[in-house]
Amino acid sequence: MTTLTHHMLLHWTAVVFYIIATVLLAVSLIFQKERLDRPALLAALLGLIPHTASILIRWQIAGHGPYMARHEVLTSMAWITVALFLIVAWKNQRLRPTGIVVLPLAFLMMAVGAFLNPEIRQLPPSLRSVWLVIHILFNKIAAGSLIIAFATSVLYLLKEKKRAIRITGGLAGLEVLDAYSARFVGFGFVFWSITIGAGAIWANEVWGRYWGWDPIETWSLITWLLFGLYLHLRHFFKWHGAKAAWLMILCFIVSIITLFILPMLTASLHVEYFT
Amino acid sequence: MVIGLIVLLLLAAALGSLIPQVGAAGPAKLEAWRLGSPLLFAGATFLQLTHIYTSYWFLGLVVIIALALAQTVLQQIRKNRLVSEPVLALDGVPVRWQNRAARPEQIIAVLQKKGYRLQAKPGNKLLYRRFAVGRWGSAIFHLGLLIIVLAGLLALLFQQRGYVQVIEGDLFSGQSADFFSRDLGLLQKGFDTGFPVFLNKLSPEYWENGKLKNLAASLIFPENGSAEPEHAALGINRPVSRHGVRILQGLDFGYTVSLMHTAPDGKEYPLHFMLTNPQDPAKPFTGNGNLPLPGYRVALQFYPDLSMHSPVLGKPILWLTMERQGKGTVFNGLVPPGGSIPCGEGALSFYRVSWWSGLIFMRTPDMTLAYSGFILACLGAVLLYLFQHRTISVIFIDQGVVVTGRCSRYRPLFAEELAGITKELAEL
Structure with missing residues (x-):
């Protein structure tokens, strides 16, 4: 077996573990069997190990970090998301059920990445900069925390409408879930700000302007403004509960469009990472 | 007002990415639009929608945003100076009782363990904050956002940028x-760098699959009066600065095919064709x-x-x-390198690449x-959402201790x- 086959084998092993973790968490939540939470987290942690190994192997083969081409972008984002989820679930027991949203999103990203474009691509010269690492790393942390915020918002709406699904279990109360949603958006907002800042400084170094209204730049700003709007509406206009959760879901969809859909549709200086 | 401004900026940014913009879309696309729907x-031209980000109304919006940001900063500073005073958080959340009186040093130890620091000790109260x-x-x-906006406005007025x-x-x-x-910025008339530049050599490096690995150029500055011309190495991510002008390596480059047109009288006219770089290495x-002959055109x-x-x-191969x-x-x-073909009464030869x-x-x-604006904005966002200010007041009364707290978020x-x-x- 080649090293590349090993890498894909580890990749799919991680996917299997994440699926197991999701099933356990779903059973725990729906049938109120909270004792399954720990095995679920263990499964997620066991998945993170081959996932890490898979990324490291690919890193070694490609000669650059996991930020070039769809496979690398999606798998590394899934890694950050799962790692963030594990930290959150370890620190706060009542947020463990968010895994039923976070983990499927993670393994979906991994599966899509593996099917879309698993081939290794070299780093173009414009992307060879320390700013790339800062820009990408903070963006992934931002996206990871926004995924968790999305999960808390979805669970808020489900819990509010108990008719739709029987969610009572160990999940935090509605007010607390709502506050966590805002907190993760705040966290994501901070890192999205740093992403834009680092990108602008880098653009000035490479292209001689720190802002060029490139489509991805513009939509990144739109996403940032939308999250800013969400935070302002919460703080000054007391938008809480279902209204805030729906707005969060809308903001999240826009962030997905910015990160993954737009690079496939527009001609931009940024699209190289997702082609 | 804040919400209104954010929504307006959102709409302007979204419009700019949906409507073809001068510069980004290219003249051909705009011309096609003009002919298609005059x-x-x-x-759109009247409303300056074809160059939103340099339009006067967008400039006005940015100025209003700057003013709103300045007002917000002043308000926040005023509010924070008031919060600096030790205040009992009696209107905070939630008031909790504990019936058995605990010793102050025990309470101090618990709160310190939680990361709270004593701010003041007025009378029978302990005021803590984290x-x-x-x-x-x-x-x-x-403030960081305001500085970024001001820097953007300065660039909009004074920047000089040229491509060659x-x-x-x-x-x-x-x-x-x-x-x-x-x-050029709105207040700039032109852009003279003040010195000439000679492109000595361009050295692209490729990966085995034909994708670009590196791009570097060697520049010479043959300035008047200097005995030795100065050399500089330019590369992507490695700009060169000279007399306050930054020179950056563009991402576009390609081969130049030079043809020589020899007229019937023997006079030679060099012709340089700067070719477009294909995305696919298998394409030419x-x-x-x-050509200098009337009616002649080459591809x-x-x-x-x-x-x-x-x-x-x-x-x-040409x-x-x-x-x-x-x-x-x-x-x-x-046409092989050095080869020649008839062209009108004269000849056309392929002499250099x-x-x-x-x-x-x-x-x-x-x-x-x-940059200062970016750093401040990032620092502010970190403080705002990751280091949330919280206040706890502990009040000793006859029946025991009252604990109350205040926070601005979550x-x-x-x-x-x-x-x-x-x-x-x-x-x-």
Whole structure:
């Protein structure tokens, strides 16, 4: 077996573990069997190990970090998301059920990445900069925390409408879930700000302007403004509960469009990472 | 008002990415739009929707945003100076009782363990707070945004940016009129760099699959009066600074195919065709242009190597198509390096291959302001959302101790934290 086959084998092993973790968490939540939470987290942690190994192997083969081409972008984002989820679930027991949203999103990203474009691509010269690492790393942390915020918002709406699904279990109360949603958006907002800042400084170094209204730049700003709007509406206009959760879901969809859909549709200086 | 401004900026940014913009869309696309829907195009032009980000109404919006940000910063500073005073958080959340009186030192130990620091000790009260610096987050964040906006406005007014395509072995005069395109601030009339630049050599490096690995250029500054011309190495991510002007390596470059037109009287006219770099290494570098003979036009397809799969110069192939107005194609075939074909009464020969490179020249207002803004905004956002300021007041009364707290964000989470603290205090 080649090293590349090993890498894909580890990749799919991680996917299997994440699926197991999701099933356990779903059973725990729906049938109120909270004792399954720990095995679920263990499964997620066991998945993170081959996932890490898979990324490291690919890193070694490609000669650059996991930020070039769809496979690398999606798998590394899934890694950050799962790692963030594990930290959150370890620190706060009542947020463990968010895994039923976070983990499927993670393994979906991994599966899509593996099917879309698993081939290794070299780093173009414009992307060879320390700013790339800062820009990408903070963006992934931002996206990871926004995924968790999305999960808390979805669970808020489900819990509010108990008719739709029987969610009572160990999940935090509605007010607390709502506050966590805002907190993760705040966290994501901070890192999205740093992403834009680092990108602008880098653009000035490479292209001689720190802002060029490139489509991805513009939509990144739109996403940032939308999250800013969400935070302002919460703080000054007391938008809480279902209204805030729906707005969060809308903001999240826009962030997905910015990160993954737009690079496939527009001609931009940024699209190289997702082609 | 804040919400309104955010929504307006959102709409403007979204419009700018949906409507074709001058510069980004290119003249051909805009011309096609003008011809396709003249009325709509006229309306969009009148409203400056074809260059939103440099329109006067967008400038006005940015100025209003700057004013709103300045007002927010002042408000926040005023509010924070008031919060600096030790205040009893009696209107805070939630008030908790514990019936058994605990000793102050025990309460201090519990709160200190939770990261709270004693702010004041007025009478029978203890005033604690955590992440006191966090209350400045909003002011610092908005100040950072204000500085970024001001830096953007300065750039919009004073920036000088020019783009030029230079062939290896050619000199760029540095004169404003010689730029291929310029991007000037509203208060700038032109852009003279003040010095000429000679492109000595362009050295692209490729990966095995034909993708670009690196791009570097060697520049020479043959300034008047200096004994030795100065050399500089330019690369992507490695700009060169000279007399306040930054020179950046553009991402566009390609081969230049030089043809020599020999007129019937024996006079020679060199013609340089700067070819477009193909995305796919299996495709040729292409270009076209007019010949100095009236009605003659050529199209070139250039493969740097016989293999037709490598962008690296080996044994080159030039496929040339020559058309004459009214007569159609008069030549369509291979021209080897050094080869010659008849052209009207004279001849056309393929005599040289070199590189051309896009170079960007810029003189902008000091970027320190913009960078400071970014740093402040990031710092402010971190303080605002990661170091949330919280206050706890402990009041000793006859029946026991009252604990109350105040926070500006995530109230239910703070209520939980406070409940945990009071529970610990009750167990003392």
